[in-house]
Amino acid sequence: MKGSDLFTKALLNENVKHIFGLPGEENIDLLDSISKTDIDFIVTRHEQGAAFMADAYARVRKTPGVCLSTLGPGATNLLTGVANAHLDKVPVVAITAQASRDRLHKESHQNVDTIALFSGITKYNRSVIVPDSIPEIVRKAFSISMKEQPGAAHIQLPEDIGSMETDEVRMIPIPDEAIYEANGSIVKKAAKLINSAKYPIILAGNGVIRSRSWDMVRKFVEVSGIPIVSTFMAKGILPYDDPNNLFIVGGRPFPIELRPLIHSDLVIAIGFDMVEYDPIIWNEDSSRSVINVATTMAETDEHFPVAFDLVGNINITLDLLLRNIEKRPLTKEFMEIRRKRKEFFESPGTGKEIIPKAVIKVLSENNHENTLVISDVGLHKVWMSRYYQPKFPDRTIIYNGFASMGGSLPGSIGAKKANPDLDVIAVMGDGGFLMNVQELETAYRLGISFTAIVFNDRTYSLIEKHQEDHNLSPKYIHFTNPDFDLLAKSFHSEYFYADEAKGFEEALKESRRSDGVKIIEVKIN
Structure with missing residues (x-):
């Protein structure tokens, strides 16, 4: 069998059901091997989106999420999402292709030291040197990603290893979870x-x-x-x-x-x-x-x-x-x-916070056992962390370790693949929304349904807030936005608009009556 076939067998041994990623010249053998199994390979529009999907998938299923890329720019694009998972203690296994071993020692096309790049954001980080080592490397990557404090793992698969012939190698059994206790x-x-x-x-x-x-x-x-x-x-x-x-x-x-x-x-x-x-x-x-x-x-x-x-x-x-x-x-x-805290939460707020606070109150009153809310990063994250009140545990994702913008939209796709019954609502600012907006096409192609709430103020508001707190004039934080209604239509998504709590509540209820992606633009003056 080929090395890529053995690699795929090792993934099946780990009960991998879904892999998020992009194809590349150097991973075509692995993709071919995956295509002959029941593993669902989900083609994304950017590798960063793939990593964010694997992150949210892992949080929902409590098993490692898997993302895959080619070498060079594909691997570097994964880094942000992998780092985001690692600092939030989420088990993600990233698989990257690499150049053939006969050109790793010299300057060559798209060849960068990927192992070095992943070294600071993973618990386990190895390259496959010989095909027979694949079962051990894959088992160790998945095991270490879940042990103690979970985190990310990275496996590099050189192009020639994937196509190399190898003998059948026994899979490493997965041991039962150890039960241990304090003295x-x-x-x-x-x-x-x-x-x-x-x-x-x-x-x-x-x-x-x-x-x-x-x-x-x-x-x-x-x-x-x-x-x-x-x-x-x-x-x-x-x-x-x-x-x-x-x-x-x-x-x-x-x-x-x-x-x-x-x-x-x-x-x-x-x-x-x-x-x-x-x-x-x-x-x-x-x-x-x-x-x-x-x-x-x-x-x-x-x-x-x-x-x-x-x-x-x-x-x-x-x-x-x-x-x-x-x-x-x-x-x-x-x-x-x-x-005093209840009074603070229930007060109407002031300034730019008034509309978001009212919107989040509506969101708190309208969540149920299957509602998963994913907050992106920005000033709205401060509002969500303070004011959003879920009724159940394990139904909130707020990126707080690496705290990368742009994770909530692709994360919603990963969460729905992990559990299609979830009512997923992503809350984001206009900055984070446009960082991975291309994954709306992925959601449409896969038939994924979720609601995206986008606070639109044409500003990197969290930076503006920090500048004001330090008595500095707000600089370099403003931008323009596309027409979100037209953008939604171009991605086959439904569009709703709100600029006050009542209008938002009506839009939220309406958005839950249909399938597909629903975008609720919340205008902030």
């Missing part, structure tokens, strides 16, 4: 520290979603009485009206009186990734001790002083803690912070 005596000491704290608080992060441990976190809050804040990705663990829900943290800090972590003396970080909210913002003086409950040891940081590192299965660790924790009432201080 019982350490858990008891950690529980003692929690019981002695005056103002303990739970900080729930993306790891809760990755490990699907939100039910146990919810039980932990209910049984212990300890209030909770969550990062953007961990939204929805508690309902909006639960008195122990002190809402979200991260991004641009709230006013000091609205920041629960600063008013605590012990932070129980559950599934928290450091990249989600820099501890220097909420623990500048390092006075708050931290109990880290996660699948990996905590990152070393002077503002994240770990008293106990409870490493293991999050569900098991929390269950052990609950056996040793005394229930407490919600303190008046935290009750007051919740009251």
Whole structure:
């Protein structure tokens, strides 16, 4: 068999169902091998879009997403999406073609050191040197991408390896997931520290979603009485009206009186990734001790002083803690912070925020169990992270590690391929929308349905906000836009327009009555 046939067998061994990518001269053998299997190869319009699709696919299915490109410019185009997945701890396996090995040592057409390019944004990064090593390399890439803190992996397949003949090689079996837990005596000491704290608080992060441990976190809050804040990705663990829900943290800090972590003396970080909210913002003086409950040891940081590192299965660790924790009432201080935060969320807002805040309120009131909301990056991400209130966990994607613009539109395609029953809504600014707008054709060709909400103010608004915060005149942030109605029609998409909450609610309800891509332009003055 050819090396590409063996590579495809290894992918099937990993239960790969979909691959997102583009063809190239150097990967035609692999594409030919894939075409003879049940793997669905999805042709995208740009490699960056393919990587974003694989990212969202992995978040929804909780298995590695796979993207593929040719060498050179195809590989470099994948980088942004792969980096976005890696810093958000998403398991993505990127496969790139490469020149034949006989010209790798010299300057040659489209030949760049792809392994070096991917070295800083992957957990595993290898080139296939001999065909017989393919099963081991593929198994290791998928395994490492999922282990402990997930992340990206990269496999480089030189052109000549794909076409080279090789003998049948046995596939590497996939082992059962290991169940492990923190040491019982350490858990008891950690529980003692929690019981002695005056103002303990739970900080729930993306790891809760990755490990699907939100039910146990919810039980932990209910049984212990300890209030909770969550990062953007961990939204929805508690309902909006639960008195122990002190809402979200991260991004641009709230006013000091609205920041629960600063008013605590012990932070129980559950599934928290450091990249989600820099501890220097909420623990500048390092006075708050931290109990880290996660699948990996905590990152070393002077503002994240770990008293106990409870490493293991999050569900098991929390269950052990609950056996040793005394229930407490919600303190008046935290009750007051919740009251002030609710007032802040429910106020009409000011200036440029008025329309988006009203729109997001409508979106919060009209989401259900199957609604997945994907937020792009820009000033609207600040609004979404603060004001959007999902009713369920694992139904929000807000890019917050690498935080790349342009991911929500292709991400919607990946999410729908992972779970066609999802009601996917992408929220984006006009800047991010046009960065990967070409993938509207991919969605139409595949018969994908989702709604894209586009805030149109013809401005890179987050940069404008930073300039204003630093008393600088806004510069180099304005642009023009196409007619979104005509653009939608050219991509066979439905178009709706809104410039106030009532009009948006009507457009949202109407958009859910039909298939295909629906674009709702929200004009911001």
